[in-house]
Amino acid sequence: MYLLITIDTEEDDAWSGRQRIGTENVLYLPRFQSLCERFGYRPTWLTTEPVLSDPRFAESLGASVSAGNAEIGAHLHPWSCAPFPDGQLPDQSEQVYPHELCEAEFRAKMERIVGLIRERFGQPPVSYRAGRWGFVREHVPWLLELGIRIDCSVTPHMSWHRHIGKRGGKGGVDYRGAPRLPYWLDPADILSPGRGEMLELPLTVSFLRGPLGGAILRPWADRFRYTPLGALLHRVGWTAIPFRPWPGRSTEVLLGFLPEAKRARLPYLMLMFHSSELMPGGSPYNRDADDVERMYVQLETLFGKLRTHGVEGATLTQFAEPYFQRTAVALGRFAAGLA
DSSP: OOEEEEHHHHHHESOOOOOOOGGGGGGGHHHHHHHHHHHOOOOOOEOOHHHHHHHHHHHHHHHHHHSSSSSEEEEOOTEEEEEEEESSSTTTOOOOOOOGGGGHHHHHHHHHHHHHHHHSSSOOOOOEEEEEGOOOGGHHHHHHHHTTTOOOOOTOOOOOOTSSSSTTTSSSEEEEEEEEOEEEETTTTEEEEEEEEEEOOOEEEEESSTTTTTTTTHHHHHHHTTTTHHHHHHTTTTOOSSSSOOTOEEEEEEHHHHHHHHTTTSSSSEEEEEEEGGTTTTSOOOOOOOOOOHHHHHHHHHHHHHHHTTTTOOHHHHHHHHHHHHHHHHHHHHHHHHO
C-alpha cells in the first residue's frame, strides 16, 4: 500500500474572500517537504497560479522535484487565476467553480497554469485537482490535450451541491456513488469506470465507525447523507469522512484509515490538506503557531506508524506509472492483433 500526499498549494487563507491575494505560506512548505523526505514519503503539490507566480515557490521545492521526492501538479482557482474576462481581478468572495467557466475561460486559465509549471520546473504537470472539487467530464478532453493524465478531484460518498460558487449557481459536484478504487474515466460519466485516457485517483473517504461501510449499505448511506437522518448518522460518527487533518480529529482517527483501507483492498491512502494550513493564521483551521505545531506532531506520528506497517511513498505520477504501462502494453497487443 502507498501513501499519496496531496497538498492544495494555494494562496493564503483562500476562505476569507479578501481582495488582496497573498502567498506567504510558500515560505512554510520546505519544513513539510523535509518531514516527508525523512520518512520516505513524496508529496504532490497541486498548485494554483498565484503560488506559481511567486518565484519563492520554485526556489523552495525545485531541488526536491528534480530529485523525484516531490511532484508539482495543477490546481485551478478560477477567481484568482488569470486571465480574467475584463482584465481585472474579480470579487474574491465569489469563488466560482471550474465547471462554471465557459470552455474558453477554462482552457485559457489551465494553459496559464501549465505554462507556469513548465517554466518554473522544466516539465509540464501530469496531475490535476479542480478547485473546490469542481471537476466535470467536459474538462477531460482539454486536460488531456494539455498533457494532464491524472485527476484526483473525485470525493466518493460526498457531494458539494450545497456549497455555492457563482452567485445564483447550482453549487458543486455530487460524487456519491463514485468508485473508491483507481479507475479510467468513462468519457461520458466521470463517476463510472470506462475506457478513457484519464486516470482517476479518488480521495480516500472512508466509514470508520458503524455498520454502513459495507458494500450493501454504502449506497443507502450515500443516499441519505444530506438529509435529517444523515445529520443524525454524522453526529454518531456513522458517515464517511475524508483522510485529512482536521481540528479536533485525533491521530487515532487518522490511523483508523489504514485497517479500513486494508479491508477494502485499497492500493493507497490519499491524504489531503491545504498549503496555507502549514502557516500560522494561513487558514481557519490553524490560527496560530500552536495549531501548526499540533498538526506537525500529529503528522509525524501518523507517518511513523504508517512506515512501521510497510506503507510506501509515491507521488501521484509515480504511483500511476504501472497503470500507464499496463495500458500501453494492452494497446500494443491490440495493435499487433490488427497487423
